[in-house]
Amino acid sequence: MAPRAKSSGTKTSEDGPSLFAAAGLEHDAPRPLADRLRPTRLDEVVGQDHLLGPDGALTRMIETRSLGSLVFWGPPGTGKTTVARLLAHATDLEFVQLSAVFSGVADLKKTFEAARARREAGQGTLLFVDEVHRFNRTQQDSFLPVMEDGTVVLVGATTENPSFELNAALLSRARVLVFRSLDEAAVGKLLGRAEAAEGRPLPLDPEARAALVRMADGDGRAALTLAEEVWRAARAGETFDLATLQEIVQRRAPIYDKSQDGHYNLISALHKAVRGSDPDAALYWFCRMVDAGEDPLFLARRIVRMAVEDIGLADPQALVIANAAKDAYDFLGSPEGELAIAQAVIYVATAPKSNAAYRAYGAAMRTAKQAGSLLPPKHILNAPTRLMKEEGYGAGYEYDHDTPEAFSGQDYFPETLGRQTFYDPPERGFEREIRKRLDYWARLRKERGGG
Template sequence: MSPKQPTPSANLFAAAGLEQDAPRPLPERLRPRVLSDVVGQDHILGPDGALTRMLETRTLGSLVFWGPPGTGKTTVARLLADATELQFEQISAVFSGVADLKKVFEAARARREMGRGTLLFVDEVHRFNKAQQDSFLPVMEDGTVVLVGATTENPSFELNAALLSRARVLVFQSLDAAAIEKLFAHAESVVGRALPLDDEARAVLVRMADGDGRAALTLVEEVWRAARTNEIFNAAQLQDILQRRAPIYDKSADGHYNLISALHKSVRGSDPDAALYYLCRMLDAGEDPLFLARRVVRMAVEDIGLADPQALVICNAAKDAYDFLGHPEGELAIAQAVIYIATAPKSNAAYMAYKAAMRTAKEGGSLLPPKHILNSPTKLMKSEGYGDGYQYDHDTPEAFSGQDYFPEALGRQTFYDPPERGFEREIRKRLDYWTRLRNERQS
């Protein structure tokens, strides 16, 4: 695709020198000019980084950049094109369709015939459907384009296997506090002003950025706009001015699944402190408390079961309490349930028994139960032996007949194997006692 020709008005605008004076956001003004200026991605761009090695060997292949917003994916793609003397083309999967892709591919082919390659940067590449992703394969294979796709979603789930097999995935990390501080210092150097913050407020601003470099610089710009001459903000004033930017958290993205997994595994691992931390992370980020309450109920039945039968009761009560109290008091009921199940004895015996029984039920087919436990409401059924020999357990010693209730073709099975923990220790004693009685009476 040939470069878009500027309009006459745009030429006049640039010729008058107004383009340099037009306001530009601070993140754009501070965009790195060379790869070594990118902060927070030393594992990719450091002396032994993956991209550093590629550039040294001049063997740049197609790539997928996976990481949170504001970590430098677009900037690195631009700088890669400069470093490898490739024409940089950028499209977004949000705004582009098949027709746009065809135009880009045709322009890249024409450019290749003239001896110049193309680095095609596709932002939000995971938003393309399967057919659109497949359209990249031929131009990647014949070298028409070097594809660099950027995504905030896990490529394993969102990108076609064929596309992934032709590209290397590089993981961009959230910027740590040191990297955010470097951005602050660079901004102060370029603008020529110190941030009007005391030490505590500066640390709070780092946390507000939440690992997002673009957000960090936007917050810096907001601070400068709000500050009067010689004014220094403390932490409380800073939060009032900025209205505390919410943490980055997309309830349909990886952050959601990572945190709920961390909460569940902390409960399963009997760590109430870690469980509370992840619960509060999700609540603070705006997660639906009823989603969390449902997950807590699941934990009670999946990881505690009959080791503590009260766990399910308490988790259901927490859900009802939230329904009754609402926000914010209702969240405390969910937190209380999380503490309870994190400190409860753990057992997945009921969960495993259910899965084993379901597997056997599916594999066994429509087996008839033994006739002695079938009802016989008609004479025909009685003549067929339905109900013959059934022993009413309440009329037997110990209220236990010891009869076999499995289909004869299947034979006796054991699904539930309670461990010697919590209340299931008592259940284990009962089962062992009934097993002994059954063996005695059947013999």
């Protein structure tokens, strides 16, 4: 038997070049497009003009050579790492990068010792810590001494709200700068640079190109990765329409973490759209969360809360509808059950609004806590024993059904507390009728001496 030829990355007459050779891996590893197009100057960074424009916060710091410790807060792919690297270059600081995901206390100690040695030699250090919110409280506290004595200029990057994720002591020593999601113009500018670097246009028709920009979801790195996928998939002379583009890149999942900031931002948007009686906006935020994989039962529970907090007795059916939507989802499951919840969203958004019951409950609870353990007035206490009758329990009680209008007008508050008013219904929805009843009973109560 003839010896088997050794495998190589060279072209053969039978099967053409190997994938290894086609990808260029027999030489240097190819660099991703996002890495090749990484800005080399601060003025090349797109989408952050509020920080890097002529009057931007970082521009002013560089001009005055007064760079302090910073926290970059923003979504992925907005340039946080790149800006930190370029800041170090612009201020003649040594750039050192750590990731809170892979680094521990030992790594921090080594980094701080190297920075101290560098400082003694007259060289400052910009320490960039990616995902800084992943460090625990003790690890975050370890930065404080080296920040205070100038050993390092700390630049931490986080996708989570620093107010919740970072120690107050660390935040007090650093300025938080917000990085914004890239708008369509900024993403379009990135794609233009990519086309110039590749020397060829993206093989997309106008509708597909616009869709690719939207798929990037404000993430510059994602936009360039999607562009690479398109170029890899395109045959010579081929142009993709929207349907083909969606098949090729599938679809990038929305930026949404069900346990973190995105979760709370979107549920807040849904609640406020309902409270603001905007069914279209409410449906949009509801669908955003469903599309991102939110648990529909969580949304159903929140809609029940909206029904009692923001609608209340202005439309008592809102609570019934919200509960029915939850039951319908339990019965139907997904995806049919989401329609019942969507119907409830529309109902609560279009219902008359009132937080009178919500406010009444809060006011009554405050009074109950502040007034102490006051006894009910004796005339509304039961008197099952002779002793209790002798003590005046139940004396003078009027059975409301035996009185005109089935209303006695008696006072039911503790005698030392006096009559209180907690519930004040507005002239909206069903509460307009409740207001009429309350005014009528108040007049009768006054006539009959009940307070």
